[in-house]
Amino acid sequence: MNKVPVSARSVLSVLALGLMGCAGSDSTETEVEVPAEASVSRQLELATSNDHVGTLAREPMLAQHSGGAIFLAGYPSQVIGQDPRSTPQLWRSNDGGVDWLRVDVGSADDGAMGNSDVDLAVAPDGTLYFLVMGFDRSTGEGTHVTIGVSRDVGESWLWTVLSETRFDDRPWVAIAPDGVAHVIWNDDAGVSYASSDDSGATWTEHDRIHDLGGSSHLAVGPDGEMAVRISPIAASANRFHEGVDLVAISVDGGSNWSKYPAPGDRVWDPTFEAPGTVPRWVEPLAWTPDGDLHHFWSSGSTLHLSTSDDHGATWETRELAVANGVAFFPFMTVNDDGELAATWFSSDGADMFAHVALIRPDAEDGPRFMAVEPFQIDSWRDTTEQLVRDSGGEYMPVLFLNDGDLAVAAPIQNPHEDRYGFSFWRVHRR
Numbered sequence: 001m002n003k004v005p006v007s008a009r010s011v012l013s014v015l016a017l018g019l020m021g022c023a024g025s026d027s028t029e030t031e032v033e034v035p036a037e038a039s040v041s042r043q044l045e046l047a048t049s050n051d052h053v054g055t056l057a058r059e060p061m062l063a064q065h066s067g068g069a070i071f072l073a074g075y076p077s078q079v080i081g082q083d084p085r086s087t088p089q090l091w092r093s094n095d096g097g098v099d100w101l102r103v104d105v106g107s108a109d110d111g112a113m114g115n116s117d118v119d120l121a122v123a124p125d126g127t128l129y130f131l132v133m134g135f136d137r138s139t140g141e142g143t144h145v146t147i148g149v150s151r152d153v154g155e156s157w158l159w160t161v162l163s164e165t166r167f168d169d170r171p172w173v174a175i176a177p178d179g180v181a182h183v184i185w186n187d188d189a190g191v192s193y194a195s196s197d198d199s200g201a202t203w204t205e206h207d208r209i210h211d212l213g214g215s216s217h218l219a220v221g222p223d224g225e226m227a228v229r230i231s232p233i234a235a236s237a238n239r240f241h242e243g244v245d246l247v248a249i250s251v252d253g254g255s256n257w258s259k260y261p262a263p264g265d266r267v268w269d270p271t272f273e274a275p276g277t278v279p280r281w282v283e284p285l286a287w288t289p290d291g292d293l294h295h296f297w298s299s300g301s302t303l304h305l306s307t308s309d310d311h312g313a314t315w316e317t318r319e320l321a322v323a324n325g326v327a328f329f330p331f332m333t334v335n336d337d338g339e340l341a342a343t344w345f346s347s348d349g350a351d352m353f354a355h356v357a358l359i360r361p362d363a364e365d366g367p368r369f370m371a372v373e374p375f376q377i378d379s380w381r382d383t384t385e386q387l388v389r390d391s392g393g394e395y396m397p398v399l400f401l402n403d404g405d406l407a408v409a410a411p412i413q414n415p416h417e418d419r420y421g422f423s424f425w426r427v428h429r430r
Contacts, residue, residue, distance in 0.1 A: 043430045044358060044406075046372045049423040051412060052100045056420035057089060059393025060409040063120035064401055065128065065153055070097055072409055073118040073130060074422060084134030084143040085113040092154055097407060097424045103154045105130065111146050111159025123175045127151050127199045131173040131183060135236065142168035142236050145185045149200030160203050162194050163187075167235035170281075172218035174226075182254060184228055186215040188235040191228060195254060209257055213244035221287030226250040227312065229283045229295075230259075232268050240270035247285070247295070249312045263306035263315035266299055276300075281394040284332035286340055294334075294361060296342050298327040303344065305359060305367055320359065320369045324348055331395035338362055341406050343396040352376065352389035354396055356408055356427055372427055377410040378419070387416050404429060 057074025064070045070093045076086070090103040106112035114132030121129045128150045134143040144164040148157045162171075162183060171185035181196045183203075190211040196203045214234035219227045230246040233239075245268070248257045262283070269277040278298055286294050295306040295315070301323040306315045325348030332342045340359040345352060353374040360368040379392035392411035399407045406427035412419055 044356070044370060044372045045428045045430050046356065046375060047426040047428060049425045050098050051378075051421060051423050052091065053412060053419055053421035055089060056411060056413055057091075057409075057422040058411045058413065059117065059395065060397055060411060060422055061118050061120045062397045062399040062407055062409055063122050063128065064399060064407075065122055066126060066402070067153060068096075068402060069094055069153055070401075070407070071103070071120055071128065071130075071154065072100065072422065072424065073120055073132070074409075074411060075114075075116050075118060075132075077115075078137065080137045082115050082137060084115050084136050086115040087112055088114045088118065088130065088132040088148075090130060090154070093424075096401075096403075097426060100424075105148055105154075106157050106159060110157070111161055112148055112157065113144070114146055116142070117170050119171060119173045121173045121175050121181070123179050123181065123199065124177065125179055125199065126153070127179075127181075128154060129173050129175070129181060129200060130157075131171045133168055133171050133185070140236060140238065141166060142187070144168055145171045145183075147171075147173065147183060147200065147203070151199065158200060160200070162203060162205070163192065167238060169234065169236045170215050172215060174218050174220040176220045176224040176226075176253075177222060178224060180224070180253065182218065182220060182226060184209065184215045184218050186213065186234050188239045190234075191215045191230055191248075193228075193254060206254055209248050210244070210246065210259065212241040213246065216281065216283045217285050219285040219287055219293070221293070222289050222291060223251075224253055225287060225291070225293075225311065226254055227285045227287065227293055228257075229262070229285050231280070231283060233270060233281065237270065237272075240268075247293075247312045249293075251311060258312070260312045263295055263308075263317050264297060264299065264304060266297065278326060279328045279394075282329065282331060284330055284342075284395075286332050286334040288334055288338040288340070288361060289336060290338060290362065292361070294332070294340060296330050296332040296340070296359075298330055298344065301325060301327055303327050303330070305340075305361065307361060318367055320357075320367060321371070329391055329394050329396070331398060333398055333400065335400040339400070341398045341400060343398045343408060345391050345396070346374070352391065354408075354410065356398060356406065358406070358429075377412075377423060379411050379413040380415065381413075382415045387414075401426070
């Protein structure tokens with residue numbers, strides 16, 4: 001992500017491999033060291049990627065319309081001097097992720113402007129939301145947050161500028177079951193929040209959720225409950241609010257918020273340079289249909305799933321698996337059956353691998369955890385000595401598709417071969 005300092009990207013790029021016994025294995029079921037309370041179940045198979053080459057799509061996001069169309073967004077580069085008002089990038093696939101066409105989302109005059117973090121969501125009525133921020137790479141500061149809505153599967157768009165505050169950063173959008181759209185973002189004065197109850201025609205900005213910290217993640221539950229992960233790193237890493245490590249909960253549509261310490265213990269390094277620390281930015285949350293709130297996170301080599309059945313007041317934390325190196329940059333989503341899909345990167349200091357897993361949190365004998373064979377993405381950073389692998393952002397998106405498969409996307413950033421774009425994988429259940 002553009003917000004990470006160059007020195008931090010140097011550290012992240014040399015991070016590497018994954019779960020125990022995985023590399024070079026012929027098995028499609030990952031061999032991991034799993035604590036006693038977790039178990040490994042059904043096999044998953046990672047299909048060959050479909051690569052779209054042309055324009056780089058860093059830190060992509062995925063969404064699927066009920067009619068089947070898959071959308072992918074991502075930002076184009078980290079080049080200093082790029083206009084924060086550049087047209088945001090969005091692609092559409094009508095054949096399950098094989099072929100991709102660029103979507104005309106409008107121009108800066110329409111409000112379609114942004115060259116950095118993106119998010120996508122689809123409402124129950126089919127409205128597609130495309131959220132994007134602008135970032136001035138010459139100053140290292142965010143410039144604005146804007147959101148587009150389409151009620152005709154991407155054919156036409158209505159754009160609204162939500163904020164033009166210095167240091168605007170990391171926006172997220174999530175849709176409640178009643179169709180209300182919720183958006184959060186942050187600057188150097190805390191976490192902002194806006195909502196729309198008319199399919200994005202108008203937006204209301206509410207009081208800040210918290211006066212300190214960054215907008216690490218947003219999740220909306222089955223009854224409209226909201227959970228916001230608030231981290232100490234904010235304003236594109238220009239601010240570090242020591243001790244701010246919270247989960248904020250609203251059970252009344254965002255009118256009131258209760259705030260609780262995030263489960264577990266973790267170290268946040270604002271410099272991204274401290275040896276042995278886990279790189280952190282997005283700390284994902286998800287509500288399952290039973291009303292439980294889940295938090296997927298890592299500490300060192302251990303992957304954790306924390307679960308709360310009382311709206312974040314208390315948590316039960318289980319270890320899902322142990323890596324032979326550093327596990328970092330987790331992401332998570334949920335389906336209507338209460339299954340969690342998760343991704344992360346991992347490292348033993350020599351190379352970098354990506355991971356995808358399926359988690360069944362409600363199994364009688366504890367969470368069931370199954371991961372695909374670790375794989376590598378075609379994303380690199382050019383150093384003075386050599387190309388080294390790069391995550392291409394601070395998470396790898398995963399999506400439950402309408403047909404039951406999982407989908408994963410990652411940037412193609414290969415300066416050695418002058419190859420830029422994105423890769424899209426399906427994960428089959430066998």
